[in-house]
Amino acid sequence: xxxxxxxxxxxxxxxxxxxxxxxxxxxxxxxxxxxxxxxxxxxxxxxxxxxxxxxxxxxxxxxxxxxxxxxxxxxxxxxxxxxxxxxxxxxxxxxxxxxxxxxxxxxxxxxxxxxxxxxxxxxxxxxxxxxxxxxxxxxxxxxxxxxxxxxxxxxxxxxxxxxxxxxxxxxxxxxxxxxxxxxxxxxxxxxxxxxxxxxxxxxxxxxxxxxxxxxxxxxxxxxxxxxxxxxxxxxxxxxxxxxxxxxxxxxxxxxxxxxxxxxxxxxxxxxxxxxxxxxxxxxxxxxxxxxxxxxxxxxxxxxxxxxxxxxxxxxxxxxxxxxxxxxxxxxxxxxxxxxxxxxxxxxxxxxxxxxxxxxxxxxxxxxxxxxxxxxxxxxxxxxxxxxx
Numbered sequence: 479x480x481x482x483x484x485x486x487x488x489x490x491x492x493x494x495x496x497x498x499x500x501x502x503x504x505x506x507x508x509x510x511x512x513x514x515x516x517x518x519x520x521x522x523x524x525x526x527x528x529x530x531x532x533x534x535x536x537x538x539x540x541x542x543x544x545x546x547x548x549x550x551x552x553x554x555x556x557x558x559x560x561x562x563x564x565x566x567x568x569x570x571x572x573x574x575x576x577x578x579x580x581x582x583x584x585x586x587x588x589x590x591x592x593x594x595x596x597x598x599x600x601x602x603x604x605x606x607x608x609x610x611x612x613x614x615x616x617x618x619x620x621x622x623x624x625x626x627x628x629x630x631x632x633x634x635x636x637x638x639x640x641x642x643x644x645x646x647x648x649x650x651x652x653x654x655x656x657x658x659x660x661x662x663x664x665x666x667x668x669x670x671x672x673x674x675x676x677x678x679x680x681x682x683x684x685x686x687x688x689x690x691x692x693x694x695x696x697x698x699x700x701x702x703x704x705x706x707x708x709x710x711x712x713x714x715x716x717x718x719x720x721x722x723x724x725x726x727x728x729x730x731x732x733x734x735x736x737x738x739x740x741x742x743x744x745x746x747x748x749x750x751x752x753x754x755x756x757x758x759x760x761x762x763x764x765x766x767x768x769x770x771x772x773x774x775x776x777x778x779x780x781x782x783x784x785x786x787x788x789x790x791x792x793x794x795x796x797x798x799x800x801x802x803x804x805x806x807x808x809x810x811x812x813x814x815x816x817x818x819x820x821x822x823x824x825x826x827x828x829x830x831x832x833x834x835x836x837x838x839x840x841x842x843x844x845x846x847x848x849x850x851x852x853x854x855x856x857x858x859x860x861x862x863x864x865x866x
Contacts, residue, residue, distance in 0.1 A: 514538075514613040516550065517599075520606055524549050525570070528608070537592075537615055539585035550611075553592070555583035566596065573598045573606050579616055591616040715753050717784055717791075718745040724757070725782075728764055737772060739764075741782040746791065748845070752824060756843075759820045762813045763795040763839055771799025771837065778836075790826075790845040798836040 508515060514534040518525045526547045535541065538553060545552075554563065562580045569576035575597045582592040593616045599608035680689055721743040729739050748756070764782055772778040780797045817839075821828045826843035 514615075516611050516613070518550065518609045518611075520570070520609060525609065534613065537584075537590070537613065538582075544585065553582040555581070555587075555589065557581045557589060558583075569596065570609065589617075591620045713750050714747045715750055716745055717748055717756075718743045720753075720757065721760075721782070721784065724760060724764075728768065732768065736775060736777050737768060738779045739768065739782070740779070743782070743784040744786055746784070746786055748791070752843070755820045755823055759817050759841070760793070760795075762817050762820075766813050767795060767797040767799065767837070771797040771801075773800065776800070787842065789842055791843045793841040793843070794838065796836065796838040801832055801835060802830070802837050 509531045511531055512533050513531075514537045515529075515531045516527055516534050517529040519528045522528075526549055527545045530542065530545060551563075558581050562578050565578055566576060566580075575595070577593075577595045579591055579593045581589055583589050593614045594611050595613075596609055596611045598606050599610050601607050721741050725739065725741050732739065760782070764780065767780045771780070776799065778797060778799045780795070783792075783794045785792050818828060821841055821843070824843045826841055829840045831838040831840065
């Protein structure tokens with residue numbers, strides 16, 4: 479009977495040291511424990527339950543008479559994980575302790591999560607005599623975990639929806655920016671055409687030269703917007719790609735035997751916000767060098783370079799022409815003033831060098847650390863014979 483089994487289990491309890499301990503006192507202490515406990519006897523057929531405390535009865539809803547001679551598997555049901563059951567069986571075969579959590583069922587059929595620690599009990603000879611299991615109801619913990627998982631799933635769903643909304647908004651914004659750049663490019667082309675038309679109908683002189691110069695500057699701005707319109711990322715532009723298009727326009731109509739123009743530009747990604755002023759500045763310096771550095775059919779060379787440096791972007795335009803001081807003064811010209819104004823707008827520094835023959839202009843423009851990225855391959859060099 480379950481009662482006599484309880485006495486057998488308690489009789490096996492040993493005191494510490496030489497202390498005299500009543501085995502019945504131990505049985506009373508374990509029986510009064512709020513922790514559900516159960517003891518089985520593997521020496522009997524099917525390892526039946528031989529002792530339980532009141533907390534176990536409260537947890538499972540069974541009476542002691544219901545448990546007499548029964549295996550603990552009576553607590554298992556449809557949602558009991560077979561893998562966990564296999565882990566328990568494997569530990570019992572090896573006579574090893576095991577800790578698991580398993581969905582069990584009460585007598586009334588309601589389920590609960592049972593955290594159990596099963597330990598083998600041996601006698602003085604090392605023989606296995608019992609299995610002892612302390613248990614705990616983890617249903618509330620699993621309910622909280624389930625609620626947390628559902629909350630996380632809901633948050634992930636909301637994040638996914640918001641991300642999709644943001645992506646859609648970004649795509650819409652990108653499309654709008656592309657449309658704006660496209661319209662600006664078209665308008666600039668129309669304006670450039672009108673200015674050129676007026677220039678052709680204006681007599682030779684300062685007025686005509688000014689109109690042609692203005693049309694070319696507008697064309698440089700139109701080129702930038704054309705690039706931004708065709709780029710996948712409307713917030714940035716590739717300086718090397720811009721330089722390729724710029725070189726094609728710059729060298730058109732130039733005799734390569736008389737004037738050689740080369741460019742070494744790193745493929746640096748730059749913010750679209752500086753595209754227009756940078757295009758104006760590069761156009762002004764390069765076209766002035768090509769047109770005014772080599773008068774009277776003088777041969778010469780113009781080189782353009784753009785590199786990433788510690789402080790930002792370093793531009794250099796150099797020619798081996800007659801130099802600024804030897805050039806014919808043009809009171810109506812404002813190219814240098816325009817360049818210096820643009821450099822100031824970009825918070826950069828410009829330095830004019832007169833090395834004896836020719837002119838070298840160095841410009842350093844500060845950039846945010848994350849904006850440009852140095853090239854990972856050798857820059858391309860475009861010569862007049864290969865351009866456009």
